Amino acid sequence: MSTPTTGTIAVFGATGRQGGAVVDALLDHKAPVRALVRDPQSDRAQALAARGVELAAVRTDDPASLAAALTAVEAFYFMTPEANSLEEVETEIRIGTALVDAAVAARVPHVVFNSVIGADREWGVPHHDSKHSIEEHLRKSGLRATTIRPAPFMEEMAPSLEHGEIVLRLPLPEHAALKMISLRDIGRVAAALLLDTAKAPGDAVELVGDELTGPQIAAAFGARAGLPAHYEALPLSVLPNDLDRAMFRQFAKAAEHPSDLAVVRAIEPATLDLAEWIRSTGWTAPRSVAGS
Numbered sequence: 001m002s003t004p005t006t007g008t009i010a011v012f013g014a015t016g017r018q019g020g021a022v023v024d025a026l027l028d029h030k031a032p033v034r035a036l037v038r039d040p041q042s043d044r045a046q047a048l049a050a051r052g053v054e055l056a057a058v059r060t061d062d063p064a065s066l067a068a069a070l071t072a073v074e075a076f077y078f079m080t081p082e083a084n085s086l087e088e089v090e091t092e093i094r095i096g097t098a099l100v101d102a103a104v105a106a107r108v109p110h111v112v113f114n115s116v117i118g119a120d121r122e123w124g125v126p127h128h129d130s131k132h133s134i135e136e137h138l139r140k141s142g143l144r145a146t147t148i149r150p151a152p153f154m155e156e157m158a159p160s161l162e163h164g165e166i167v168l169r170l171p172l173p174e175h176a177a178l179k180m181i182s183l184r185d186i187g188r189v190a191a192a193l194l195l196d197t198a199k200a201p202g203d204a205v206e207l208v209g210d211e212l213t214g215p216q217i218a219a220a221f222g223a224r225a226g227l228p229a230h231y232e233a234l235p236l237s238v239l240p241n242d243l244d245r246a247m248f249r250q251f252a253k254a255a256e257h258p259s260d261l262a263v264v265r266a267i268e269p270a271t272l273d274l275a276e277w278i279r280s281t282g283w284t285a286p287r288s289v290a291g292s
């Protein structure tokens with residue numbers, strides 16, 4: 001792997017799934033990484049430190065802690081935490097806004113914001129519209145910024161094994177194609193942008209590695225397991241909150257917003273499609289559910 005000469009790259013969310021994948025990809029490139037963490041003593045933070053990652057303790061409501069953590073960095077990656085209620089959406093906007101403001105104050109040369117698919121517009125999904133607001137704040141900040149907008153994670157696909165058959169259930173109509181990306185590839189694309197080894201056209205890129213209907217997703221897992229596969233479309237009422245219901249309502253209309261998978265592959269040529277992700281992760285069929 002090529003080793004670009006780079007200054008320190010700051011990562012917010014490094015103990016989480018996407019930020020963790022970004023750290024993995026940066027360390028693969030031997031880039032110096034500083035993780036902005038709430039608790040440097042947490043097991044996840046300590047595991048990063050053991051891999052050579054510098055830790056900076058931050059509180060998003062303490063600009064001085066953020067300013068110190070962003071001092072003299074070459075680039076800054078941030079995501080915003082999951083929101084499951086309108087109150088948490090407000091918190092998410094507050095955190096994202098504080099991180100942008102801190103990057104401005106610290107004169108960070110390049111910021112990569114991990115937004116979400118669809119957040120280039122307001123589309124009635126509160127925890128996506130929150131990211132749209134942060135994108136707008138970033139755009140107005142004057143920072144050099146690149147926005148990545150990941151589709152749902154392939155890692156979220158969890159088929160079961162029932163009566164010798166792979167069964168996938170999602171609250172998505174059979175005909176709707178779901179856009180997906182692997183965490184590994186979110187990390188790789190973000191790292192390429194942070195290290196300036198790639199650029200996103202228009203300074204934004206929707207991260208999609210595959211686009212498949214429920215029956216096609218089930219079939220991909222079934223093919224790997226060597227078993228028949230079955231898809232069952234569930235009603236939106238199975239979802240735990242209005243935010244997720246609004247999100248899946250939009251996912252059902254994905255055909256209105258075609259994706260350009262080639263753009264992601266231009267940045268990360270080895271971007272995985274679902275079948276490749278299933279193979280590369282060593283996925284095996286889960287244990288049969290009780291009674292089947």
Ligand SMILES: NC(=O)c1ccc[n+]([C@@H]2O[C@H](COP(=O)([O-])OP(=O)(O)OC[C@H]3O[C@@H](n4cnc5c(N)ncnc54)[C@H](OP(=O)(O)O)[C@@H]3O)[C@@H](O)[C@H]2O)c1
Nearest residue numbers: 013014015016017018019038080081082116150151152153
């Ligand atoms: N699930 C999907 O398919 C999908 C797809 C696209 C986009 N998204 C979006 O991705 C985001 C979640 O990303 P993820 O799954 O990578 O997150 P995650 O694994 O839940 O990790 C959250 C990270 O944020 C940090 N964090 C949370 N609150 C913080 C705070 N107040 N101050 C400092 N750090 C804080 C956590 O640090 P600690 O170690 O301190 O907890 C952790 O590093 C959500 O905004 C979601 O909408 C999700």
